[in-house]
Amino acid sequence: MRIIDLLVSGLTLGAIYALVALGFHLVYRMTGVLDFAQGDKVIIGGLLGLTLVRQGLDTILLVALLVLIAGLLLGIAYDALVILPTQNNGHIATIAATVGIMLVFANGGHLVWGPDGKPFPPVHRGVLEIGEMRIGYQDLLIWTVVIAVAIGLSLLLGRSRTGRGMVAAATDQLAAQAVGINVSRMRAIAFALAFGLAALAGVLVAPITLAGGTLGTALTLKGFTGAVLGGLASTRGVIVGAVLLGVFESELAAVISNSYVDPIVLIALIIVLLVMPNGLFGLRRQRLA
Amino acid sequence: MRTPGTAEARDITRRFGGLTAVAGVSFTAAKGEIHGIIGPNGAGKTTLLNVLSGLQRPSSGAVLIGGEDVTRWPSHRLVKRARLVRTFQTVRLFGSMSVRENLLVAARTTTAPAQARERVEEVLGRLDLAGLAGEPGAALSYGLQRRVELARVLVADPAVVLLDEPAAGLSPQERGDLADMLREMRDSGVTVILVEHHMDLVHAVCQNCTVLDFGKVIARGTPDEVTQDPAVLEAYLGGRHHRTADVAAPVPTSEED
Amino acid sequence: MPDKAFALRAGRHLAPTVVAAVILLGYAFTNPSVTDLALGVNIGVAAIAAVGLTLTIGGAGQLALGQAGFMAIGAYGTSYLMLDREMAFLPALVLGVVLALVVGVLVGYIALRLHGHYLAMATLAVGTAIHAFLMLPGPLGGANGYAPIPFPEIFGHKLLDPRDQYLLVAVTLVLVLLGSRWLLAARMGRELAALRDDEVAARAVGVNITARKVQIFAISAAIGALAGGVNAPLQTAIDPSLFSTAISIQLFVMVILGGLGNIYGAVFGAALVTWLIAEVPGSGSWALTVLGVVVVVFMAVLPDGLSGLTRIARALLARFTRLRPGSGATITEVSK
Numbered sequence: 001m002r003i004i005d006l007l008v009s010g011l012t013l014g015a016i017y018a019l020v021a022l023g024f025h026l027v028y029r030m031t032g033v034l035d036f037a038q039g040d041k042v043i044i045g046g047l048l049g050l051t052l053v054r055q056g057l058d059t060i061l062l063v064a065l066l067v068l069i070a071g072l073l074l075g076i077a078y079d080a081l082v083i084l085p086t087q088n089n090g091h092i093a094t095i096a097a098t099v100g101i102m103l104v105f106a107n108g109g110h111l112v113w114g115p116d117g118k119p120f121p122p123v124h125r126g127v128l129e130i131g132e133m134r135i136g137y138q139d140l141l142i143w144t145v146v147i148a149v150a151i152g153l154s155l156l157l158g159r160s161r162t163g164r165g166m167v168a169a170a171t172d173q174l175a176a177q178a179v180g181i182n183v184s185r186m187r188a189i190a191f192a193l194a195f196g197l198a199a200l201a202g203v204l205v206a207p208i209t210l211a212g213g214t215l216g217t218a219l220t221l222k223g224f225t226g227a228v229l230g231g232l233a234s235t236r237g238v239i240v241g242a243v244l245l246g247v248f249e250s251e252l253a254a255v256i257s258n259s260y261v262d263p264i265v266l267i268a269l270i271i272v273l274l275v276m277p278n279g280l281f282g283l284r285r286q287r288l289a
Numbered sequence: 290m291r292t293p294g295t296a297e298a299r300d301i302t303r304r305f306g307g308l309t310a311v312a313g314v315s316f317t318a319a320k321g322e323i324h325g326i327i328g329p330n331g332a333g334k335t336t337l338l339n340v341l342s343g344l345q346r347p348s349s350g351a352v353l354i355g356g357e358d359v360t361r362w363p364s365h366r367l368v369k370r371a372r373l374v375r376t377f378q379t380v381r382l383f384g385s386m387s388v389r390e391n392l393l394v395a396a397r398t399t400t401a402p403a404q405a406r407e408r409v410e411e412v413l414g415r416l417d418l419a420g421l422a423g424e425p426g427a428a429l430s431y432g433l434q435r436r437v438e439l440a441r442v443l444v445a446d447p448a449v450v451l452l453d454e455p456a457a458g459l460s461p462q463e464r465g466d467l468a469d470m471l472r473e474m475r476d477s478g479v480t481v482i483l484v485e486h487h488m489d490l491v492h493a494v495c496q497n498c499t500v501l502d503f504g505k506v507i508a509r510g511t512p513d514e515v516t517q518d519p520a521v522l523e524a525y526l527g528g529r530h531h532r533t534a535d536v537a538a539p540v541p542t543s544e545e546d
Numbered sequence: 547m548p549d550k551a552f553a554l555r556a557g558r559h560l561a562p563t564v565v566a567a568v569i570l571l572g573y574a575f576t577n578p579s580v581t582d583l584a585l586g587v588n589i590g591v592a593a594i595a596a597v598g599l600t601l602t603i604g605g606a607g608q609l610a611l612g613q614a615g616f617m618a619i620g621a622y623g624t625s626y627l628m629l630d631r632e633m634a635f636l637p638a639l640v641l642g643v644v645l646a647l648v649v650g651v652l653v654g655y656i657a658l659r660l661h662g663h664y665l666a667m668a669t670l671a672v673g674t675a676i677h678a679f680l681m682l683p684g685p686l687g688g689a690n691g692y693a694p695i696p697f698p699e700i701f702g703h704k705l706l707d708p709r710d711q712y713l714l715v716a717v718t719l720v721l722v723l724l725g726s727r728w729l730l731a732a733r734m735g736r737e738l739a740a741l742r743d744d745e746v747a748a749r750a751v752g753v754n755i756t757a758r759k760v761q762i763f764a765i766s767a768a769i770g771a772l773a774g775g776v777n778a779p780l781q782t783a784i785d786p787s788l789f790s791t792a793i794s795i796q797l798f799v800m801v802i803l804g805g806l807g808n809i810y811g812a813v814f815g816a817a818l819v820t821w822l823i824a825e826v827p828g829s830g831s832w833a834l835t836v837l838g839v840v841v842v843v844f845m846a847v848l849p850d851g852l853s854g855l856t857r858i859a860r861a862l863l864a865r866f867t868r869l870r871p872g873s874g875a876t877i878t879e880v881s882k
Contacts, residue, residue: 032663033663034663034664034666034667036611036666036667036670081842082842085845085846085847086842086845086846086849089845089846089849090849091609091662091663092603092607092609092806092849093845093846093849094845095609095662095663095666096798096802096841096844096845097841097842097845097846099611099795099798099799099841100799100837100838100839100840100841100842100845101838101842102795102838103795103799103834103835103837103838103841104835104838104839104842105838106792106834107830107831107832107834107835107838108831108835108838110831111828111831111832111835115831217670217674217791217792217795218674221667221670221671221674224667259678259681259682259683260682262674262675262678263675263678263679263682266671266672266674266675266678267675269668269671270656270668270671270672270675273656273659273660273664273667273668274656274659274660277659277660277664342750343749344746344749344750363754363756364749364750364752365749365752365753365754365755367752368750368751368752369752374750374751374752375750377746377747377750381744381746381747381750382743382744382747383739383740383743383744383747383748384743384744385739385742385743386736386739386740386743390736390739393736394736394737394740394748394751394753395751395752397733397736397737398751398752398753399752402733441751445751445752
């Protein structure tokens with residue numbers, strides 16, 4: 001039942017991509033910026049978790065919670081120190097700043113924690129067997145987290161006052177200010193979630209990929225591919241797109257050698273960008289760039 | 290049939306999604322004519338200019354310059370072959386480049402290097418810009434930026450010129466200079482399509498006008514004729530307008546084609 | 547008053563190129579050690595690729611983050627033709643560069659459809675994809691690399707001496723600087739600057755932006771390939787890690803630090819970054835972490851890089867010498 005096993009690992013991979021892609025989505029909607037350090041935030045999350053574990057904290061769920069909180073705070077600082085100060089200097093300045101931060105995260109991570117990936121304990125090592133299907137509890141946990149995040153975000157954005165404020169601020173900053181919405185608070189929430197969810201993804205995926213290492217840029221590209229596939233402008237779209245990408249990647253490995261997967265996905269990204277930049281679920285021409 | 294120097298819009302329609310910004314507009318400007326396009330805000334004037342200048346493709350209809358169908362021409366070919374050049378409602382200079390370089394870009398698309406430089410210096414002198422030739426475009430005052438934009442049109446040795454509200458933001462004195470410049474162009478055989486709100490300028494220079502409202506032609510004729518046309522008075526003064534800003538003319542993005 | 551656009555100033559003065567040429571070539575005759583010459587080769591190669599990249603990013607305002615991919619095409623193309631096809635160095639190099647030129651044209655067409663952040667992401671993907679293809683097992687050796695590449699031989703002279711090898715790189719760099727200077731000063735450079743300042747206005751005055759974008763991406767790719775193709779036979783062995791995404795990012799940082807569009811700045815940025823990575827302990831991690839912070843700070847306070855310092859100095863000087871006319875009522879548009 002290789003196909004089923006690959007489906008399980010594909011869903012897990014896709015769920016991790018979804019957490020990265022949501023960060024792209026939130027920041028892009030709010031500021032029009034694509035954050036090139038988005039994948040490296042995952043690595044930082046995993047490494048922060050590693051430090052907590054090394055300090056003797058062995059309840060991994062608690063580690064995940066603490067890293068999530070740390071990520072939320074880091075996200076607010078990130079906006080204040082990296083995006084806000086560069087945003088009025090043209091798009092090249094903002095991109096360059098996120099690229100600079102990408103260097104800081106990747107190389108700073110090597111300095112503090114060493115260049116190699118480190119083993120990281122899962123929340124639960126058990127495996128659930130249903131007939132011939134084997135699903136790890138870690139997989140189930142990751143799926144649950146992503147489903148919870150998806151429901152939570154759609155409630156936040158769709159139902160709450162804050163969510164309406166965020167959508168308003170994302171659509172037209174000046175107009176939102178004019179009707180009394182605290183735009184900087186809305187920004188802070190978007191950036192906090194973007195960093196927090198990525199950091200959480202880092203703790204969840206570290207048992208599979210190891211904590212640390214050099215996967216940051218790959219995660220950036222994969223998360224972005226998932227987001228664009230579904231439609232960067234749509235919350236539901238980026239989650240579905242990312243999960244689809246994870247499953248596609250995983251199943252592809254059943255057909256061809258593993259090493260061909262990355263080139264194919266990257267080519268697919270470029271094709272998707274060229275032929276359907278609004279993605280599968282994208283709103284047509286959301287707004288002028 | 291080829292008539293050199295004429296500019297003709299033939300049944301042009303341009304839609305943006307559900308919005309029809311220009312609906313079946315036709316007009317002809319003869320060689321050496323200053324043809325006014327007037328109408329209330331949101332009437333589709335700027336969209337019409339964008340279509341005429343090749344920045345946006347019409348949904349249907351045709352543009353003919355000198356009798357030749359140029360509807361599918363990319364804008365650079367329109368400039369080079371049809372000598373059709375335009376200005377923008379909000380001035381669009383190349384901000385980091387000097388006034389002289391701004392003109393050279395335009396001059397070189399139609400002329401060989403040596404003549405281009407000569408022409409640039411000549412126009413700089415004629416428009417009294419020689420002293421500012423080395424200034425970066427972004428550092429000039431608004432009125433001067435407008436003048437540089439006009440100079441950028443002139444150096445291209447145009448046959449057809451499209452001007453989008455060139456008098457906006459100018460002082461009465463500057464408007465007078467502009468009218469003189471337009472007459473000079475006309476007398477040298479240039480066809481001018483003038484989108485303008487200042488009716489005094491339109492009266493002063495235009496031979497014929499086309500009046501648009503909600504994307505449709507509601508009147509045409511001499512400036513005197515159209516300003517007395519009941520449909521025009523209704524469009525400008527009638528109570529059915531609640532439009533406050535020029536919203537129906539999105540700035541063309543480069544993704545258009 | 548000087549033009550802010552470097553592109554247009556570049557052609558007016560020959561002096562910086564002459565100074566650069568004298569320093570670069572003269573260095574070979576100051577009795578440098580073999581280690582210094584090797585560092586010189588690395589700096590020169592990075593500088594060639596960075597100058598190529600700065601033409602797209604600074605000259606035309608088109609963001610590209612995949613330059614290492616084009617270096618790889620030049621390096622692998624040249625090496626493959628020399629080793630497997632037993633071709634001489636120069637024709638092999640030319641073919642490697644032509645191959646990159648073709649790929650650059652394709653990327654140029656991508657740039658016609660995508661802008662800003664999307665284009666940056668797409669070019670990052672192109673560079674990463676080229677790296678991923680090189681990792682595949684096959685005739686080019688996959689992750690193990692490709693070797694032994696014969697030393698280059700030019701007009702019967704085999705470049706075995708480290709000083710000759712350095713000179714090959716230095717001469718190539720000087721030629722690339724001369725070529726870029728000529729390109730930016732010509733009509734091409736002016737139209738690229740127009741395209742960068744205002745794409746719509748550029749179209750309206752008759753600039754063929756389709757052709758210009760494709761051309762500049764192709765030229766930039768070709769110069770990147772030249773860097774890779776000159777370097778590969780000097781190293782005798784190459785592997786994909788020399789052309790990873792991290793290298794593309796480093797080249798981008800060199801261009802940013804040097805000031806967008808400033809070809810001499812790009813050389814300086816290349817020297818600074820390469821030297822720091824080589825000399826600061828921590829196998830590059832310390833250097834790159836600090837450089838990352840520097841980039842963020844620069845983008846916040848001085849977005850035109852190190853050359854912004856000279857701009858500020860010049861502006862201060864101008865303020866003391868005379869008042870600028872008409873600077874009172876500049877209209878700025880409020881947009882998004």
